Amino acid sequence: MRYREPAICLRTVDYSETSQVVHFLTRDEGIVHLMAKGTKRPKSKAGGAIDLTSEGELVFISKAIGAMGTLVEFTESVSHLGLRKDRAKLFGAMFMLELVSATVLEGDPHPDLFALIHNGLARLDEEDSNAMAVTAYFQWRLLRHVGLSIRIDQCVSCDGDLGAGQSAWAGEAYFNSSLGGLICRDCEASVADKKRISPETLAGLDALLAAESGRPANLTETQARGVNRLLSYHIQQHIGKPLHMPRHITGPPGK
């Protein structure tokens, strides 16, 4: 079948002197893997080699989910030159692409997630954006879309209500990935594999929760870093393998 879809380039692998295998997130068809013949020729129909984060209109042929499709044409509409000029923003963008590749199954459409990454990349293009905060918000929203959101209002072990805001935690909270949320001080001793969460990270999570109900989320750099570290830890625990980009965003683990 032939498709015409808005698409964002997630990953490229050189295939030969002139061709690439390109992974795209499409709006309505999810992730597709396509053989892009001749894209590396200067006068190719796709307008040259396709780059990470490129967005545009994609025409492709796909026979079955999981099978390699064929790129017919790619017309770039957004090249994200803004974020490419700034190392932190470029790494933030690549982190977002990696997260989507790692958590979304091929052939599983996520139009809302497509909008989320489209908006996230556009925000990184803006001069006044902060890569740490943009990626923290992106991860928080991504977890909702892929069904991995974490619970921060109640203890996931005893269901004890912790109320809104970090004060109820008395500055001390723990996180367990397989239970999918925070653990109170009373339960902490009985839960293995827990991770202590700093008050800054907790405040960052609170701010993101508040942002979902329309309040502005002004995370500090430290809060956003803590959130990025915690949420990418959670994702890596879930997918069972390490991701490449988190250490470039938050520094070495445990710091």
Ligand SMILES: [Zn+2]
């Ligand atoms: Zn508890």
